[in-house]
Amino acid sequence: MKSILMSIQPEYCELIASGKKTIEVRKTAPKAPFRVFIYQTKKKWIYRLLEWLGLYQQKVIGEFVCNAVESIPVDSEAFAAISKPACLTTDELIEYCSGKDMYGLHISDLKVYDKPKELSDFYSIKQCKPWTWEEPLARPPQSWQYVETPDWAEEANHESHKT
Numbered sequence: 001m002k003s004i005l006m007s008i009q010p011e012y013c014e015l016i017a018s019g020k021k022t023i024e025v026r027k028t029a030p031k032a033p034f035r036v037f038i039y040q041t042k043k044k045w046i047y048r049l050l051e052w053l054g055l056y057q058q059k060v061i062g063e064f065v066c067n068a069v070e071s072i073p074v075d076s077e078a079f080a081a082i083s084k085p086a087c088l089t090t091d092e093l094i095e096y097c098s099g100k101d102m103y104g105l106h107i108s109d110l111k112v113y114d115k116p117k118e119l120s121d122f123y124s125i126k127q128c129k130p131w132t133w134e135e136p137l138a139r140p141p142q143s144w145q146y147v148e149t150p151d152w153a154e155e156a157n158h159e160s161h162k163t
Helices: 009-016 044-049 051-055 076-086 089-095 151-160
Strands: 001-008 023-026 034-040 061-066 068-071 102-106 109-116 125-129 130-138 146-150
Touching: 001 009, 001 023, 009 034, 009 061, 009 109, 023 076, 051 102, 068 076, 076 089, 076 102
Parallel strands: 001 034
Antiparallel strands: 001 146, 023 102, 034 061, 061 109, 068 102, 125 130, 125 146
């Protein structure tokens, strides 16, 4: 299964971790299924209010599997239907979409890590035909990017499927 690293703001990370947010909205998305590693971005004002939250900012706090990606047309009915599971208002969806269709990534098999992972634990996949190579991540993606699945994630996945 392919893997991506996705940058998500702290307030939405909290909603995902609590199970309230079951759909993540994006302007682009890979074809499902894929694994999403959740990179929590930094918000200075939140850190000032909740100092403990600073420990989890700019870290990979968990992962989920996206088994379905749905197209969300620029339409008031579609926005109303997606609003609650995405934890966004219709006005926020209108502002975000900029008049273009979006994608709803369905969140399943959520795992929140006991100890957040560092960005340096991930490698981007670079392609220049006929070669493919991995390069350590130096900075998080603006939205999302493909990454190589770390060995520790593969091992944990195999362990959880043993009977």
